[in-house]
Amino acid sequence: MQVYFDNAATTKPSRAAIEAYAKALCEDFANPSSLHEPGQKAKEKLEEARAVFAAAIGAKANEIYFTSGGSESDNQAIISAARAGKRKGKNKIISTAIEHHAVLHTLNKLKQDGFEIVLLPVSSTGLVTAEQVAAAIDERTCLVAVMYANNEIGTVLPIAEIGAVCRARGVPLFTDAVQAVGHEKIDVQAQNIDYLSLSAHKFHGPKGVGALYVRKGMPLSSLIEGGAQERGRRAGTENLPGIISAAVAIEEATKNLEQNRARVLPLRDRLIAGLSEIPHSVLNGEKEKRLFSNVHFCFEGIEGESLLLMLSDQGIAASSGSACTSGSLDPSHVLLAIGRPHEIAHGSLRLTLDETATAEQVDYVIDKVKEIVGYLRNMSPVWRDLKEGKREFIIK
Amino acid sequence: MALYSEKVMDHFRNPRNVGVIEDADGVGEVGNAKCGDIMKIYLKINGGIITDVKFETFGCGSAIASSSIATELIKGKPVSEAMTLTNKAVxxxxxxxxxxxxxxxxxxxxxxxxxxxxxxxxxxxxYDEKDFPSFSCEHCD
Structure with a gap:
């Protein structure tokens, strides 16, 4: 059986998104900056797509800027707010310990440039409260950056509450919503969001297409200099086929959100229940305030990469919080932030479903994970020590 | 290119000499669960020859494959020869x-x-102490 449960890494483009992409490549190849008729037609298509993106998150079309993806949008939002803050003598940014590296590494660079970066600690389920944000804001704060939903453990953060605090205190709020679009109902007006990043390949759109929402009146500076595309804020000929395709994908994802949730949520909970039967295992993240597609576990006594490789041999595409797979030996910063010790954080598994998932797939994955965890534990000296009482179990 | 060679994947999928020797003549455990790797080697030695070897490993694919192939490289060999096995050779x-x-x-x-x-x-x-490393876990210290 082939099972693709790595939708938080990327999704399979939808049929409609692929068709729109191919059609645009054939028909809308002209440069939207050109004055001739094909160019102007392309420009119209670009603006239609912008309106679709805006509608999906409750924004106005002129508040949407197309980018190359989530990382670029994250970088641009943070750097724009930081530059504007610096001009006003504000050099403090408040964020969280569990942000994506596109946010954390950008903040690190700003720290080297003299900014004060406050990373709020999170609860054992990955939550940050509006009260924590309120307590951290002072007159030097130029930005609050809190992700909408965590990409590893799936916890959904209280963005509306944090937005209300930020608005009341006059501090802009940026949220990395890359994992949230198509999973959570987003309304940038009601939730008081000033900057929001999203990425098309996380909701069955193409790779290389992202967007940055910037509330009207908020500062936005360019990272890429050149032509006057995107109202002078993002140079470079627009990736029109990608943008048109992404617009189809975001429209589908937001229209079908509740239907997809109703379908996937019971499967997610079936998977969580099945994996919870494995002794000395623990679910990471919130139980309720959790993306409907996300399952994330730690298993004591094993290492995540071995588990992933063996699952792959069984046709199961999954991922791990263990950064072992990404060329680093450090365990996930998210798991450490929620208080998992190193030796537990190494044994993690993330399974992220989409609306094509079936109960048969879920049951197959439960069986295989049980089998492989058992096999790896049998060859693990750590497990032997735990079983023989020479080492204490951390996960009871 | 794939992350690992075919050889690594073969030893990972079909590890040789996994297990425990209850009456081992020598047992060595190195690594640290915090780093994500622990290896334990059991040796049966007879007349200066390694007659049997087993391993247990907690770790990633290459950790399991490294232990597996290392046991193959020393099985049946004199202890003096096993002492010359380098990480590079593994x-x-x-x-x-x-x-x-x-x-x-x-x-x-x-x-x-x-x-x-x-x-x-x-x-x-x-034995000469110089022949033995300090068994420190460098990236944890």
Whole structure:
């Protein structure tokens, strides 16, 4: 059986998104900056797509800027707010310990440039409260950056509450919503969001297409200099086929959100229940305030990469919080932030479903994970020590 | 190119000599659960020859493969020859490891040396301390 449960890494483009992409490549190849008729037609298509993106998150079309993806949008939002803050003598940014590296590494660079970066600690389920944000804001704060939903453990953060605090205190709020679009109902007006990043390949759109929402009146500076595309804020000929395709994908994802949730949520909970039967295992993240597609576990006594490789041999595409797979030996910063010790954080598994998932797939994955965890534990000296009482179990 | 060579994947999928020797003549354990790798080597030694070897490993794919191939490289060999096994030889026997996984081959070399040291000490066999590494876990310290 082939099972693709790595939708938080990327999704399979939808049929409609692929068709729109191919059609645009054939028909809308002209440069939207050109004055001739094909160019102007392309420009119209670009603006239609912008309106679709805006509608999906409750924004106005002129508040949407197309980018190359989530990382670029994250970088641009943070750097724009930081530059504007610096001009006003504000050099403090408040964020969280569990942000994506596109946010954390950008903040690190700003720290080297003299900014004060406050990373709020999170609860054992990955939550940050509006009260924590309120307590951290002072007159030097130029930005609050809190992700909408965590990409590893799936916890959904209280963005509306944090937005209300930020608005009341006059501090802009940026949220990395890359994992949230198509999973959570987003309304940038009601939730008081000033900057929001999203990425098309996380909701069955193409790779290389992202967007940055910037509330009207908020500062936005360019990272890429050149032509006057995107109202002078993002140079470079627009990736029109990608943008048109992404617009189809975001429209589908937001229209079908509740239907997809109703379908996937019971499967997610079936998977969580099945994996919870494995002794000395623990679910990471919130139980309720959790993306409907996300399952994330730690298993004591094993290492995540071995588990992933063996699952792959069984046709199961999954991922791990263990950064072992990404060329680093450090365990996930998210798991450490929620208080998992190193030796537990190494044994993690993330399974992220989409609306094509079936109960048969879920049951197959439960069986295989049980089998492989058992096999790896049998060859693990750590497990032997735990079983023989020479080492204490951390996960009871 | 795939992350690992075919040889690594073969030893990962079908590890040789997994298990425990209850009456081992030498046992060595190196690594640290915090780093994500622990290797344990059990040796049966008869007349200076390693007649049997088993391993247990907690770790990534290359850690399991490194332990597996290391046991093959020393099984049936004199202890003196096992002492000359280098981490480089372990990695080469696996047709190479990614640069950031080379520490797995180091662990394999160290685990064997730790087991031999244990054998020497249990049997009162004199040895030169210089031949044995400090078995420190460098990226944790």
């Amino acid at each position: 990695a080469e026997a696996l047709d190479g490891l990614p640069a950031y996984k080379m520490h797995c081959s180091v662990l394999a070399e160290e685990a064997i040396k730790a087991a031999i040291l244990d054998y020497y000490e249990k049997n009162g066999i004199p």
